[in-house]
Amino acid sequence: MPPRLHVINLPRVPAGEGAPAGYSLAPCANCAAPCCATLRARLTTVEAQRIASALSVPLDDVVTRVPGAGHHHPWFTVPIPLADGPVTLALRQRDGSRCAFLHEVGARGRCAIHALRPGVCRIYPYPVREGTLRTDVGSAELCPIGWAVDDAAERAVRRDMAAWRADIAREEQHVARWARQVPRRRTWERWTAWVSGA
């Protein structure tokens, strides 16, 4: 059995108690979401297809391709081998850095695809540990208030991490099959058509 996931390095709030001064269990509630306006969210084709399908839009309206291995994260991006080199995927942005799905609602930033957002958005910015494996998907330095954690939040992180891992594993299976079954003319257009039927 894999080691149990724990959220680490955040103040721990006992059940029924409030977060200490300067911290919150839900810092996003009143936030303008500078994270979504600054950072580039990485995702798999599996996650992107889910968004594209729900919105009835082409995959290319959801993601942009990041060429080369320089921006590859060792476990949460999966390089897609195309004829002109590997690509990984990121959510589309507008105005240079804002996630295309970030909406301003009054002074707050809200995710327009909250229920469909990719795994990296679900886990950010929780630092987690599973046995000796530590995972940080991004620092909380953009957050205007400190994060705290309670048992309910940790359970949600476990659930979200398991779902994210399943998506990544599915993407890895797709890429392995694609590499075996499509030896030539590995274009992006062929990949999107092939993977939609996989």
Ligand code: SF4
């Ligand atoms: S910057 Fe931090 S608090 Fe604000 S929306 Fe992003 S994760 Fe939440």
Ligand code: SF4
């Ligand atoms: S998908 Fe949603 S949570 Fe993720 S970066 Fe975009 S607006 Fe933020």
